[in-house]
Each structure stands twice: as C-alpha cells, then as structure tokens.
Amino acid sequence: xxxSAAVRSAVSLTQRFVRVSPDCSICPLYRLNACTGAxxxxxxxxxxxxxxxxxxxxxxxxxxxxxxxxxxxxxxxxCGQRIPVQARAGENALHLAHKHGVDLEGACEASLACxxxxxxxxxxxxxxxxxxxxxxDDMLDMAPMLQENSRLGCQIVLTPELDGMELTLxxxxxxxxxxxxxxxxx
Amino acid sequence: MKMMRMINLVRGxxxxxxxxxxxxxxLAAEGGVRGLSxxxxxxxxxxxxxxxxxYTAQQLLKARQDAAVDVYERLPVPFGLVRFGVAxxxxxxxxxxxxxxxxxxxxxxxxxGNVNVGKDVTIDELRQAYHAVVLSYGAEGNRSMxxxxxxxxxxxxxxxxxxxYNGLPSNKELRPDLSCETAxxxxxGNVALDVARILLAPVEMLKETDITQNALKALAGSxxxxxxxxxxxxxxxxxxxxxxxxxxxxxxxxxxxMLPADFEGIAEALKDLPRPRKRLTELMMKAAKExxxxxxxxxxxxxxxxxxxxxxxxxxxxxxxxxxxALNKLEGSGESARAEVTGQMEDVDCGLIISSIGYKSIxxxxxxxxxxxxxxxxxxxxxxxxxxxxxxxxxxxxxxxxVIATTMNDxxxxxxVLIQDMEAGKLDLSVNKPGAQAITALLQTxxxxxxxxxxxxKINAEEEKRGKFLGKPREKLLDVDEMLKIAWS
Numbered sequence: 015x016x017x018s019a020a021v022r023s024a025v026s027l028t029q030r031f032v033r034v035s036p037d038c039s040i041c042p043l044y045r046l047n048a049c050t051g052a053x054x055x056x057x058x059x060x061x062x063x064x065x066x067x068x069x070x071x072x073x074x075x076x077x078x079x080x081x082x083x084x085x086x087x088x089x090x091x092x093c094g095q096r097i098p099v100q101a102r103a104g105e106n107a108l109h110l111a112h113k114h115g116v117d118l119e120g121a122c123e124a125s126l127a128c129x130x131x132x133x134x135x136x137x138x139x140x141x142x143x144x145x146x147x148x149x150x151d152d153m154l155d156m157a158p159m160l161q162e163n164s165r166l167g168c169q170i171v172l173t174p175e176l177d178g179m180e181l182t183l184x185x186x187x188x189x190x191x192x193x194x195x196x197x198x199x200x
Numbered sequence: 201m202k203m204m205r206m207i208n209l210v211r212g213x214x215x216x217x218x219x220x221x222x223x224x225x226x227l228a229a230e231g232g233v234r235g236l237s238x239x240x241x242x243x244x245x246x247x248x249x250x251x252x253x254x255y256t257a258q259q260l261l262k263a264r265q266d267a268a269v270d271v272y273e274r275l276p277v278p279f280g281l282v283r284f285g286v287a288x289x290x291x292x293x294x295x296x297x298x299x300x301x302x303x304x305x306x307x308x309x310x311x312x313g314n315v316n317v318g319k320d321v322t323i324d325e326l327r328q329a330y331h332a333v334v335l336s337y338g339a340e341g342n343r344s345m346x347x348x349x350x351x352x353x354x355x356x357x358x359x360x361x362x363x364x365y366n367g368l369p370s371n372k373e374l375r376p377d378l379s380c381e382t383a384x385x386x387x388x389g390n391v392a393l394d395v396a397r398i399l400l401a402p403v404e405m406l407k408e409t410d411i412t413q414n415a416l417k418a419l420a421g422s423x424x425x426x427x428x429x430x431x432x433x434x435x436x437x438x439x440x441x442x443x444x445x446x447x448x449x450x451x452x453x454x455x456x457x458m459l460p461a462d463f464e465g466i467a468e469a470l471k472d473l474p475r476p477r478k479r480l481t482e483l484m485m486k487a488a489k490e491x492x493x494x495x496x497x498x499x500x501x502x503x504x505x506x507x508x509x510x511x512x513x514x515x516x517x518x519x520x521x522x523x524x525x526a527l528n529k530l531e532g533s534g535e536s537a538r539a540e541v542t543g544q545m546e547d548v549d550c551g552l553i554i555s556s557i558g559y560k561s562i563x564x565x566x567x568x569x570x571x572x573x574x575x576x577x578x579x580x581x582x583x584x585x586x587x588x589x590x591x592x593x594x595x596x597x598x599x600x601x602x603v604i605a606t607t608m609n610d611x612x613x614x615x616x617v618l619i620q621d622m623e624a625g626k627l628d629l630s631v632n633k634p635g636a637q638a639i640t641a642l643l644q645t646x647x648x649x650x651x652x653x654x655x656x657x658k659i660n661a662e663e664e665k666r667g668k669f670l671g672k673p674r675e676k677l678l679d680v681d682e683m684l685k686i687a688w689s
Contacts, residue, residue, distance in 0.1 A: 121299060121604055125292035130605045152443045155476035156603060186609040 085172040089116040090182040107133065107170035107181060118183060124168035126150060129157035131167035136180035143170060159184050241266025242622055243635040245330040247317045247564075248337035249273030250280020251607045252594020254300040256334050259615030261306055264622070268308045270330075270636045272321075275369070276313045276651040276683040277659060278304065280338060282604070283676075284368045287394040288409035289401065291673065296604055304653045310636055313651035314684065318564035320648045321639060327589055329638045331627050332618055335568065335577055335584070335592040336611070339559035339600040345386065349511025350555075353377070354520030358391045358556030365398055365415035367676035369683075372414075377519075378422035380551020384523050386508050387556030388431035389439040390603075395554055396427045397447055400454055400498045410667065410674045424552060426457075427500045432507045432539040434530050435466050435484055436473075441603075442480045448500055449483065455492025457501035463488055469533075505529065506546065507539065511553060522549045559600035574599065582614035589627055591618050655687035662686050 083103040088096055089111060099114045108131045111118040119130040126149045135143065140163045146154070150169050154160060167181065244260055246253045249271050257269045277283065279297055286293045304311045315321065317337070326333045342357040344350060356376060363371035383399055385392045398406070403420045411419075431438060449456065463485060470478055484502070492499075505528040512522035525546045528539035561577070563570035569585050571578045576599055577592045584590040593614035594607050602610075621627055640650060651659075659677060667674035677683050 119299075119608060121296040121608065122292045123295040123298065125295060127290065127292035127295070128603070128605050130608055148446075149443075151479065152441075152446065155479060156441055156443075156605065158606070158609065160475065186612075 083174065085174055085177050087172065088180045090180060091117055092183050092185050101172045103173050105172050106168055107172065108168040111167060118167055120168055126153055129153045129166065132157040132164060132184055133167045134161055134182040134184060135163045135165050137163055139176050139179035142175050158186050241268060242331045242629050243633045244269045245326045245333045246271045247333065247335050249278040249311060250336065250338055251282055251604050252336035252338065252611050254303050255608045255611035256336055256593045256615050257309055258303045259612050260618065261308055263615065263619045268635060271311045272315045272317055273313045274316045276680060276687055277656055278311060278313060284363055284366045287398060288365065288411035289405065311653040312636065313656060315643065315648065315650055320643055320646060323565040323567045325642065329634050331629055331633050332589050332591060334614060335596055336594045337564060337596055339561040339595045341560040341562045343558040343560050345508050345555050345557065347508055347510055349513055349520065352511055352513055352520045354551055355511055355553045358395050358554050359559055361395055361554050362391065365411050367412045367678055369678055369680050372678040376552065378418055378424050378552065381423060382426045382550040383424050383552035383554065384548055384550045385427060385429045385554045385556055388429050388502060389556065390441060390444050392429050392556035393440045393444040393448060395556060396429055396500055397451065399424050399427055400451055400500060402452055408671060410672055410676065412676055412678065425498050428503050428548065430503045430506050430525065432528055433537055434504050435463060435481060436469060437537055442483060445480060445483055449487045453496050454498035454500060455496040456487040457499045458488040462504040512547065520553050521551060522547055523553055561596045582617045651687045658689065659683050659686050
C-alpha cells in the first residue's frame with residue numbers, strides 16, 4: 015500500500031498527450047529490487063489518472079530509459095479471453111501478437127495488402143495513434159465489421175503513451191455465439 | 201497412466217515401422233513421408249490446395265493436437281489462385297504463401313499434388329480413408345455472357361486471360377491478339393480492374409514481376425491503348441475496391457475517360473454512404489472529373505448502365521470487331537438496385553473483349569450434392585447437405601467472391617464446425633482410418649503418382665532460378681509434364 019503510494023508520488027501527473035518519464039531511481043521498490051513489474055495495482059492508476067507511466071520491468075538491470083520503453087498491451091481474442099502482454103516501445107502490434115501466440119493473422123506480412131490483422135483499439139488509445147495513411151484506410155475498407163476504432167495491427171507501433179491499450183480481435187464469424195453455442199439451422 | 205503411455209508409444213513405433221516398410225514399397229525413393237505413425241487422432245482430407253484448403257488445414261492442426269491433415273491438389277503445384285489469380289504486380293498479396301508453406305511443412309500435414317479428385321480417386325474413396333473430407337476446390341469455371349458471338353476469336357473470359365499471364369498450364373496456348381486499339385472488359389470487379397491494369401501498365405514495371413515471359417512479350421508488342429470497363433448498373437454498385445481503383449488512377453501515361461452523364465445524382469447520394477463505398481465513389485468521381493494528362497497515350501474508363509447483347513464480327517465473320525451494348529436504367533438503389541432494359545443500344549468498336557462477370561464452381565463428383573443455380577455445394581455453415589463427414593470451405597461453399605481475408609475467415613468457420621462435430625461425437629473417431637497411406641497406394645494401382653511438398657519445392661527452386669536469370673522473382677513452368685519431371689527428379 016505504502017509502496018504503491020510512494021511510487022505514485024514519484025510520478026508526476028500530466029495532461030493526456032504529454033509523455034512522462036517516471037524516475038524509478040527514487041522508487042523504494044526499485045531500490046529494494048522489489049519491483050515486480052506490471053501488476054494490476056500499477057496499471058489501474060495509470061488508466062484512471064491518464065498518465066503514461068512506463069512500468070518497471072522486473073529482472074532488468076536497466077536505466078530508467080529502458081524501463082520507460084515498456085508498454086503494456088492487452089489483446090482480447092475472438093473468444094473474449096484477455097491476454098496481457100508486455101512490449102517494448104517500437105514493436106508493432108502484429109508481431110507482438112505472434113510473439114505471444116495471439117491468434118491475429120497477418121497474411122500479407124505487414125505490407126498493407128490485406129486486412130487480416132484488423133483489430134479494434136480501445137477508444138482512449140485510438141485517439142493517440144497517428145492518423146492512418148491512405149493505403150491503410152484502403153485496406154480497412156475491405157475488413158468485415160469495420161468500426162470507428164478499427165485499425166490494422168501491423169500499422170500500430172507501440173509507444174509508452176499507448177500503455178494499457180486493449181486490442182480486440184473482431185469476431186468475424188456471424189455463426190457463433192461467444193460461448194460456442196451454435197444456433198440450430200431453421 | 202504412464203504404463204498406457206508407454207504401451208501407446210511402443211505401439212506407435214511398431215506401427216511406424218510397419219507403415220514405413222509399406223510406404224517404402226509404395227512410395228519408393230520419395231521423401232517426406234509423414235504422419236504414418238498410428239494416429240488415434242482424427243484424419244482429415246482436404247480437396248484443393250489453395251487458400252481455402254490451407255487455411256482450413258491450419259485451423260484444424262491448431263485446434264486438435266492429434267489431428268492429421270492431408271491436402272490433395274490437382275496440379276503438381278500448390279496455392280491455387282494465390283499463384284494463378286493474384287496479379288503479378290501485387291506480390292505482397294502473395295506473402296500469404298509463407299503461411300501456407302508453414303502449414304504444409306507441419307509434421308501432421310502432408311500435401312499431395314497431381315491428384316485429380318473425381319477422376320483419379322472418388323469422394324467416396326476419400327471418405328472411407330478419412331474421418332472427414334473438406335471440399336475446398338474453388339471455382340475453375342466461369343460464367344458465360346450467353347450472347348451470340350461469344351465464341352469468336354478475340355473474346356476471352358477474364359479467368360482465361362488472367363490464367364494466361366499468370367502461367368496456368370491450361371491457358372498457355374491462349375495467344376490473345378493484342379493488335380487492336382480498344383479493349384472492352386465486361387464486369388467491374390477487382391478481376392476486371394486487374395486485367396485493365398495489366399493491359400495498360402508500362403512494360404518496364406511488368407518485366408520485374410512474375411508475369412510469364414510469353415505474356416510479357418505479347419504485352420510489349422501490344423497496340424491496346426484504350427480500355428473500357430463496362431458494368432450493367434451504376435457507379436454506386438461497382439464491385440471493385442478502392443485499392444485497385446487507385447492503381448488505375450495512378451497508372452503512368454494514362455488518363456481516365458468517363459461519361460459525366462453516368463454520374464448524375466451520385467454526388468447527392470454520397471453523404472449517406474457507408475465509409476468504404478463513400479471513399480470509393482469519391483475517388484471515382486474525382487477521376488471522372490479530373491481525367492488526367494491530355495497528352496497521355498493511354499486511356500481507360502468505366503461505362504455504366506450497359507449490358508452486352510452481341511459480339512459483332514468483322515466483314516469476314518471470323519473475329520470480333522465490336523460489341524453491341526444495351527443501355528439500362530436502374531430500378532431501386534444501393535446493393536439491390538436492378539438493371540432494367542430501355543431498348544436503346546450502342547455499338548463499340550473493339551478488337552479484344554474480356555468477360556469478367558464471375559468465376560463459377562463445377563461439380564467434380566456425382567456423389568457430392570451440387571446446386572447448379574448458385575453453382576456451389578449446398579451446405580449449412582460448411583456442413584455439406586445430407587452428407588455426414590463432408591464439409592466445404594472457400595468459394596465452392598460461398599460462391600466466387602471476396603478477397604483472401606474473406607476466404608480465410610470462411611475457412612476458419614468451417615474448421616470450427618468440423619472440430620465441434622468431432623467433439624460432439626458426430627464423427628466416429630473411434631474407428632482408425634488409414635488416410636494418405638491407403639489413398640497413395642490406391643492411386644499407384646491406377647498409375648497416378650503424387651507430388652509431395654518437398655518435391656514442389658524442387659519446382660519452386662527451378663522457377664526461382666530461371667527467374668533470377670531474367671531479373672524476375674520466378675519464371676513459372678507452364679507445362680505440367682515439365683513440372684512433374686522436375687518434381688520427381
């Protein structure tokens with residue numbers, strides 16, 4: 015309790031779009047080598063307070079620079095299962111998904127020639143992504159169940175301000191309910 | 201528990217030894233005999249080695265760690281329309297081949313090329329050898345226009361024209377005459393736009409693609425300078441997608457030539473359109489309005505509200521010199537708008553007519569139900585009607601529309617349904633099925649030898665080698681016998 019309060023006081027609150035670098039060197043958890051990296055306790059405040067805190071990654075004997083490059087992302091797969099992963103800033107969301115066994119196809123291998131890596135981006139993070147280039151919009155136009163917050167996963171490059179982003183894989187089949195129940199043909 | 205596992209392991213290796221000796225009698229020097237251990241898991245047969253087949257296989261292998269999947273393909277080479285349909289200047293779309301290659305090389309998957317299902321082996325024989333059979337053989341026929349003169353020289357189906365420039369063996373003798381100035385394409389889907397683009401693209405760009413050398417030479421000597429892409433209905437019903445339209449607009453040394461009358465009322469309708477249709481229509485209107493460089497040597501354009509009624513033959517009656525189009529008016533709006541005749545006609549002079557109004561599936565085995573009106577295998581969510589253990593995915597299931605992503609989703613659906621049926625006990629998995637072993641042996645008695653994936657890779661290596669010599673990613677082999685010779689060398 016006290017420890018997380020100490021961490022929070024070590025981090026300055028900012029406006030939405032400004033990046034903040036936490037000073038891990040003054041955090042008691044870090045100094046005691048007791049930082050456990052991403053936990054609910056750390057990610058929840060960052061969403062509520064709308065800061066962009068890079069979470070300390072355990073095991074890394076690293077400079078604050080490297081730690082701030084960790085980005086937490088949650089994939090929500092087609093069954094609704096949540097898969098939290100840790101990424102480094104600069105990774106792209108398609109490769110990250112593959113690295114962690116998330117079922118996101120990338121037929122054209124990130125060359126903007128298909129729409130199989132279509133994802134829905136959590137709304138507060140969608141705003142933070144750079145505008146899609148025309149070629150991405152062209153491909154998105156072909157994706158089934160296009161929504162306002164649709165993007166191609168291969169074009170999402172992770173930055174610390176996207177920490178906490180949730181990427182939902184579209185349930186592209188209209189034949190199945192979430193719990194696997196199959197409607198009887200009539 | 202451990203005892204059972206040990207017993208099964210021993211049983212497995214004994215079966216493997218039996219299997220190997222039997223296999224070595226059947227398969228001689230061929231390598232890549234996989235999946236011969238006594239699999240108490242489900243064995244699934246997939247008919248068709250294109251995107252539908254491979255995506256279905258991928259999902260099955262992932263969902264069941266005990267499933268073995270065999271993919272049968274008529275040609276010695278895999279990948280279907282990814283190899284023979286996707287335009288040569290769209291190489292990134294072909295990257296999906298890497299995914300399919302991974303699937304084919306999976307230890308529980310095997311590929312068998314050079315097998316004509318329906319002729320070399322029947323569906324019933326496959327159903328006896330496997331727990332389930334999935335039909336993924338696509339659409340190898342095409343819809344005909346059904347008009348007089350359709351069989352005249354100078355008239356081609358887009359399927360054949362695309363097959364010609366993409367090296368489909370059965371189209372290698374097509375030899376289209378490209379000495380006319382105007383080409384008319386019927387149909388306004390992505391295939392029609394691909395054909396238009398290949399006809400007008402600069403040869404300097406095409407020569408670095410995997411287009412076949414003979415097509416490249418023919419296009420280098422082509423006199424075609426004007427391509428009209430004709431549709432029955434209006435701009436709001438056009439079936440192509442924005443990427444392909446943008447490529448036409450950006451074609452070097454060409455301008456767009458459309459009829460303002462075709463676009464009446466379109467601007468007002470824009471605001472109510474869903475995003476994809478809106479962006480597409482806006483781009484089309486921009487192209488229609490701006491045209492392009494007047495000095496451009498080539499031009500292309502859409503012609504709307506026109507249906508073909510007759511191919512006009514020249515004075516000698518021996519080849520196409522024009523096409524008669526009926527003018528339509530639109531009843532209704534949106535996707536369901538219908539073209540109605542007005543009685544007016546229009547003749548267009550042209551020497552090349554390409555009909556791009558749809559591919560069409562054909563029945564390959566009388567034992568399989570087939571709906572001739574819709575030209576698909578009748579099914580409920582991928583389960584073939586009235587036929588337990590038989591499934592379908594891809595174009596033969598849904599009809600011949602959609603891009604690779606559509607087929608991917610559809611194949612995943614079929615795989616899920618199949619898995620559900622396995623888990624619900626609808627397929628009797630307690631019976632051991634012999635799978636590829638039995639089928640390969642049967643084929644051998646009929647004088648049919650299969651091409652394994654490792655043997656396709658020899659064909660692949662040869663094509664890449666020949667391509668390198670020409671500055672292209674590959675030079676496709678056009679002759680099935682040559683493919684087989686290299687595969688079995």
